[in-house]
Amino acid sequence: MGSRVLTAGVDIGGTKLLAVAATEKGEIVAERRQPTAEGTEAVLADITAVVADLLAAQPDIAAVGVGLPGLVDLAGVVHYAPNLPGFVGVAAQARLAAACPVPVVVDNDANVAALAEVLHGAGRGHREVLMVTLGTGIGGGLIINGAVNRGGFGFAAEIGHFTVDRDGPVCSCGERGHWEALASGTALGRRAREWAARGDAPHVLARAGGVVAAVTGQGAGESARAGEADGLAILAEHAGDVALGLGGLVNILDPEIVVIGGGLVHLGEALLAPIRAALPAHVEATRLRPMPPVVAAALGEQAGAVGAAALARTLLPPP
């Protein structure tokens, strides 16, 4: 018997499932990843199976945390999850607790990512942190006075879903012109295809074999990282839309630091530098106040899973 108590964290994204077993310090001792299944039952079955798999390898796992991309209430019921079709009114925490041999807690994926970054990552040492996850959608986590702020019903920090362009594209939630619809990873792919279709992105199009439909946001990002003018221009335009929403949130929340996570962070400075450049234009009295640093999530795409594992520690008896 070691004194080391592990917890497991499972992060469900729109496209992939990432599960870890982690120590109290957030060190990952085991990891599993697979594509996200389609449909509620398949997703819940996959979570149960991956927890069983981790438990078989690491019997010291004492609790499980799960981060899901949607509106998760304080009892772990998923009310709505636009990037997980079918996940409406699902008592995920109760169902997983019944299926797993250790206690289970479920929260919003960006909330747990924010928790991970504050405890173990780029937000360490700060009490006012805005976490923004740019992936299939846009998620958010608010650390206010050192704690995750979940709002009155558990649904706080749905920062992807406020209108920045009333004539903009339709969002995954059905509204038009939400920030997510303009600035998510999905939106970057659409933007790159628009540029390619009108003949403005020759390098990006060549990287996709000359087929507009094959152009992806990732391809545009790789083009930018290679210094190609069209890739850089697409990312600069996209960063402008990221900064448009971010500036409003900075005005409202006054964070000490902004931590950017989610699938787009692998683009690194190719994305962050133009966001920093565009942000001041959207922040009140820019030259008369400090600007919060905008940094990449230190835990990268693992933040959600590590944070879910950290959340699971709240289920353990006090030492």
Ligand SMILES: [Zn+2]
């Ligand atoms: Zn929306």
